[in-house]
Amino acid sequence: MNPQTFIRLSIGSLELRVPGITLNGAKSGRSALSFPCVCEIRLRGFPMQTAIIPLVSSPETTxxxxxxxxSFYLQESDLKALLAPGCPEWGNGRPVILFNGWIHIGKNKWLNGIAGAELHLRVKLDPDPRYIFQFKDKTKLSPQIIQLQGTIKQPIFSCKFSQDRVSPRDPLSNFWSSSFDGSELDIGKRERKGWNVKIHDLSGSAVAAAFITTPFVPSTGCDWAARSNPGAWLIVRSNVCRPESWHPWGKLEAWRERGIRDSICCRFHLLTEGHELGDLLMSEILISAEKGGEFYIDTDKQVRAASTPMHSPRGSGDFAAVSLAAGGFVMSCRVQGEGKCSKPLVQLAMRHVTCVEDVGIFMALAAAVDLSIEACRPFRRRLRRSASHSW
Incomplete structure (x- = not known):
């Protein structure tokens, strides 16, 4: 698999120092700054980002x-302006520090009544290649998954969707809740359950899967799966040491947020020690129910916006947890809104891929995100058996 070129432009090491000001407020008769200070970071063509800047009192602080x-992520087409004589290292795809140090801000003007303010920042360019994949059709039609390399479209996986309870002989049945009785699969009931997707490599071997473990049902007082009672998927990967067995990898919860324009919230936890649900929050994203949107795992920007603080991995030996929590872009999945043919488009950072099975697990997660858009639709009323094929 050949990756496509992406560049990460990061701005960090932000600190503010002002002569005569300490962390305790004003000094030497000067006015106190308003804390915390917030910096607006803009790059043409990208949404504005904000960051809190700490005040340092000692000039010797490192x-x-x-x-x-x-962080901003640039595609190869965005790099022409950077490929100037001052940045020849990019011919070899090596990291480049564009700036690292203190600068005076305000052009000698007063800042909240105080002159001489300095801002420290570090601007760096890092290669961050990605693999790009796309489902050739909507997930429920069990499409092929292809890798996009310019004009080349290479089949890489197939996925198999089912909304029936798995066979007792299927290794996935070990994770299936005992409350799921095949005789209860009556579409007329106000619940969506039994959905599962398996990801197969080109040899036909299943490498990953996603399946509903908590049904999508109307929450109390409403007609949809709400935050108080979300539906949930378990994402599992094949166990290379034990053929035909599975290892829990992550949990995806989804529910509907009502408003002027409804949204679907997708919250993903990484399971770092066996089957411990909700162990490491990696992403919580709102996707427009009507227009669709992008689910992503990007610890640079998502963790600061998440409603629940991100926790550190419990064991340094858990490579997957340490890798995903290390920072930066991990993956993204663009899906369409309700009633549309989604064909999810997935981007995956190359540094998180050591084998084709690693890619498969993210494809299973992407499939679960796509199916959650439909699973979170309002129930409205009981469906007739004759319409059972609709769900």
Whole structure:
């Protein structure tokens, strides 16, 4: 698999120092600054990002080089302006530090009544190649998954969707809740359950899967799966040491947020130690129910916006958890809104791929995100058996 070129432009090591000002407020008769200070970071063609800047009192303070305040991701077509004589390293795809140090801000003007303010920042370019994949049709039609490389479209996986309870002989049945009785699969009931997707490599071997573990049902007082009672998927990967067995990898919860324009919230946790649901929050994203949108895992920007604080991996030996929590872009999945042919488009950072099975697990997650758009539709009323094929 050949990746496509992407560049990460990061701005970090932000600190502010003002002569005569300490962390405790005004000094030497000067006015106090309003804290916390917030910096607006703009790059043409990208949404504005904001970051909080800490005040430092000692000029000898060494800013943290690993503290990333903002990141922008550039495609190869965006790099022409950067491929100037001052940046020849990009011919070899090597990291480049564009700036690292203190600068005076305000052009000698007063800042909240105080002159001489300085801002520290570190601007760096890093290669961040990605693989790009697309489902050739909507997930429920069990499409092929292809890799996009310019004009080349290479089949890489197939997926098999089912809304029936798995066979007791299927290894997935070990994870299936005992409350799921095949005789209860009556579409007339106000619940959506039994959905599962398996991802197969080109040899036909299943490498990953996603299946509903908590049914999507109307929450109390409404006619849709709400935040108080979300539906949930378990994402599993094949166990390379034990053929025909599965290892829990992540949990995706989804529910409907009502408003002027409804949204579907997708919240993903990484399971770092066996079957411990809700172990490591990686993403919580709102997707327009009507227009669709993008689910992503990007620890640079998502963790700061999440409603629940991100926790550190419990064991340093858990490579998957440490890798995904290390920072930066991990994956994205663009899906369409309700009633549309989605054909999810998936981008995956190359640094998170060591084998084709690694890609498969993210394809299973993308399939679960896409199916959640439909699973979170309002129930409205009981469906007739004759319309059972609709769900």
């Amino acid at each position: 800013p943290d080089a690993n503290n990333i305040a903002s």
